[in-house]
Amino acid sequence: MLSQESLSRIDRELEKYPAEQKKSATMSALRIAQEELGWLSDETIAFVADYLGLTAIEVFEVASFYNMYDLAPVGRHKITVCTNLPCALSGGVHAAEYVKQKLGIDFNETTPDGKFTLKEGECMGACGDAPVLLVNNHHMCSWMTPEKIDQMLADLDK
Amino acid sequence: MSAKELILADLDGDRTWRLQDYIKRGGYEALKKVVSGQMSADDIIGEVKKSALRGRGGAGFPTGLKWSFMPRSFPGDKYLACNSDEGEPGTFKDRDILRYNPHTVIEGMTIAAYAMGCSRGYNYIHGEIFETYLRFEEALAEAREAGLLGEKILGSDFSFDLFAHHGYGAYICGEETALLESIEGKKGQPRFKPPFPASFGLYGKPTTINNTETFASIPFIIRDGGETFLNYGKPNNGGTKIFSISGHVNRPGCYEIEMGTPFPELLEMAGGMRGGRKLKGVIPGGSSAPVVPAAIMMDCTMDYDSISKAGSMLGSGAVIVMDESTCMVKALERLSYFYFEESCGQCTPCREGTGWLYRVVHRIEHGKGRQDDLDLLNSVTANIMGRTICALGDAAAMPVQSFVKHFGDEFQYHIDNKKCLVPPEVQYEGSKIYVGPSC
Ligand SMILES: Cc1cc2nc3c(=O)[nH]c(=O)nc-3n(C[C@H](O)[C@H](O)[C@H](O)COP(=O)(O)O)c2cc1C
Ligand code: SF4
Ligand code: FES
Numbered sequence: 001m002l003s004q005e006s007l008s009r010i011d012r013e014l015e016k017y018p019a020e021q022k023k024s025a026t027m028s029a030l031r032i033a034q035e036e037l038g039w040l041s042d043e044t045i046a047f048v049a050d051y052l053g054l055t056a057i058e059v060f061e062v063a064s065f066y067n068m069y070d071l072a073p074v075g076r077h078k079i080t081v082c083t084n085l086p087c088a089l090s091g092g093v094h095a096a097e098y099v100k101q102k103l104g105i106d107f108n109e110t111t112p113d114g115k116f117t118l119k120e121g122e123c124m125g126a127c128g129d130a131p132v133l134l135v136n137n138h139h140m141c142s143w144m145t146p147e148k149i150d151q152m153l154a155d156l157d158k
Numbered sequence: 159m160s161a162k163e164l165i166l167a168d169l170d171g172d173r174t175w176r177l178q179d180y181i182k183r184g185g186y187e188a189l190k191k192v193v194s195g196q197m198s199a200d201d202i203i204g205e206v207k208k209s210a211l212r213g214r215g216g217a218g219f220p221t222g223l224k225w226s227f228m229p230r231s232f233p234g235d236k237y238l239a240c241n242s243d244e245g246e247p248g249t250f251k252d253r254d255i256l257r258y259n260p261h262t263v264i265e266g267m268t269i270a271a272y273a274m275g276c277s278r279g280y281n282y283i284h285g286e287i288f289e290t291y292l293r294f295e296e297a298l299a300e301a302r303e304a305g306l307l308g309e310k311i312l313g314s315d316f317s318f319d320l321f322a323h324h325g326y327g328a329y330i331c332g333e334e335t336a337l338l339e340s341i342e343g344k345k346g347q348p349r350f351k352p353p354f355p356a357s358f359g360l361y362g363k364p365t366t367i368n369n370t371e372t373f374a375s376i377p378f379i380i381r382d383g384g385e386t387f388l389n390y391g392k393p394n395n396g397g398t399k400i401f402s403i404s405g406h407v408n409r410p411g412c413y414e415i416e417m418g419t420p421f422p423e424l425l426e427m428a429g430g431m432r433g434g435r436k437l438k439g440v441i442p443g444g445s446s447a448p449v450v451p452a453a454i455m456m457d458c459t460m461d462y463d464s465i466s467k468a469g470s471m472l473g474s475g476a477v478i479v480m481d482e483s484t485c486m487v488k489a490l491e492r493l494s495y496f497y498f499e500e501s502c503g504q505c506t507p508c509r510e511g512t513g514w515l516y517r518v519v520h521r522i523e524h525g526k527g528r529q530d531d532l533d534l535l536n537s538v539t540a541n542i543m544g545r546t547i548c549a550l551g552d553a554a555a556m557p558v559q560s561f562v563k564h565f566g567d568e569f570q571y572h573i574d575n576k577k578c579l580v581p582p583e584v585q586y587e588g589s590k591i592y593v594g595p596s597c
Binding site for chain 2: 016017018021022023024025026027028030033049057060061062065066067068069083084085086087088090091093094095121122123124125126127128129130134137138139140143144145146
């Protein structure tokens with residue numbers, strides 16, 4: 001189900017914890033699985049559980065608790081805009097509105113061509129760089145003016 | 159007074175974070191001093207006590223005292239955890255420390271491990287800063303390669319290994335016992351205390367948890383002495399502190415200054431008020447800290463005692479600056495939504511109470527407020543405060559209490575007139591996309 005590369009990445013994560021504490025690698029294993037497969041289906045969760053010697057429900061509990069895991073399919077690019085107060089004071093909400101208008105979708109929606117999903121985010125610990133947004137959970141973009149948003153969307157669309 | 163940088167020192171120019179540059183800046187000298195036997199565990203803890211360093215994660219607990227709670231002779235592993243789960247709205251200093259000076263955290267943690275006899279440590283890094291997590295991993299690899307981590311550090315008898323654990327989007331994992339649960343691969347739900355982590359922590363073993371900036375202060379304290387550190391601040395408030403300034407200033411960003419610096423000086427360092435508008439209120443210690451009206455804030459100095467006298471908390475040192483274009487009801491509405499979203503749901507007063515707070519503030523903001531809503535808000539907060547497992551409940555209640563206390567007229571205006579006191583076009587102007595001169 002997961003590629004050899006993903007499995008060896010999970011193995012490297014396992015090395016960080018005492019041998020009898022494999023469960024500690026659950027979060028990173030789910031992240032790695034999501035990176036490869038785009039989202040976490042019940043089958044993926046069961047597979048990860050099996051690989052770590054855990055029950056599916058233990059792993060599901062983790063997958064459903066943390067916001068950055070996607071338990072339903074998302075577009076090829078997930079964009080999460082921070083709208084919390086410190087960002088909102090420097091344009092976070094306006095930036096989110098601009099992305100909505102450009103993509104023609106609201107928060108928690110995906111464009112009809114399946115390319116983009118938009119999410120509303122909480123504080124990313126980067127409030128001094130507002131507006132900030134995350135692309136596919138792992139890449140942070142700072143000081144997002146309309147021009148930079150245009151550029152970013154164009155680059156992702158290539 | 160100007161900026162005084164101990165943690166972010168000499169990082170100007172290309173801000174290089176690599177091991178060799180850290181060593182050029184005097185890095186790892188403190189660790190050498192420690193593992194070569196020049197200082198005993200007691201000496202280290204004594205020096206940290208002398209420095210009056212207080213936890214930089216929010217609660218401000220004296221670090222040396224916390225370290226002395228760890229059992230001395232414990233058969234088996236003891237753990238150390240660094241809290242880099244920085245998710246308190248307004249706070250963005252730990253990311254800068256990890257991006258620009260990761261080795262100072264590694265060195266600080268290794269010294270702490272030596273002092274408390276910990277064999278393993280984890281740095282729990284906030285989910286949204288994956289790129290910073292990768293950099294920290296690289297820094298760890300450099301340290302291991304150079305014999306600064308792992309077996310027999312620098313040829314001594316002391317072994318300690320350190321790993322990075324990446325979060326994945328849950329504010330509550332910043333709470334120290336939720337953080338431990340999360341490292342264990344579980345939902346991040348806070349534990350009942352006692353037992354405290356020093357007796358029952360990670361995997362049930364004695365564990366000490368400190369904030370990133372707390373650990374980052376340690377190498378300086380050990381190298382230059384607790385006294386020197388203390389003297390940069392004031393009694394009971396030792397050292398420098400990094401303030402993350404966001405909101406309506408001309409240059410949002412991180413500023414490391416001496417504790418006790420007057421707030422107006424800090425404001426000036428951050429470029430002053432944006433567009434020349436007037437200061438309305440400041441949240442001086444992250445979103446959980448009570449808001450302070452402009453006039454009181456301008457008389458404060460930036461240290462635990464002064465901010466606490468003003469009725470708020472220094473917290474994480476996140477200074478959220480709001481000018482006269484801000485609708486205080488709307489500001490509170492966004493914060494209340496955050497706590498409602500992030501409550502882990504274990505305790506009824508927090509789970510239900512945060513929902514009530516958000517819904518009532520929301521209806522006031524949207525012109526549907528009722529005459530007794532302010533009393534209702536006060537009664538809901540009273541029913542949350544002190545009745546929950548962790549401090550998130552209080553963190554959700556304190557902003558509500560303080561906004562209603564200091565800006566009650568503005569709330570009442572919304573209820574009476576079904577609209578904002580601050581005209582919409584003024585609010586629009588003040589919340590536009592702002593790109594500061596620094597970038
Ligand atoms: C809801 C909640 C969130 C917290 N978030 C953080 C955080 O992001 N970073 C942090 O260092 N401490 C956070 N804390 C405080 C920690 O529980 C703990 O006090 C701190 O990490 C101890 O380190 P220190 O003594 O060095 O400050 C949070 C506490 C609560 C109740
Ligand atoms: S106070 Fe809230 S966040 Fe903390 S344990 Fe209780 S329900 Fe969870
Ligand atoms: S509020 Fe947006 S990153 Fe902190």
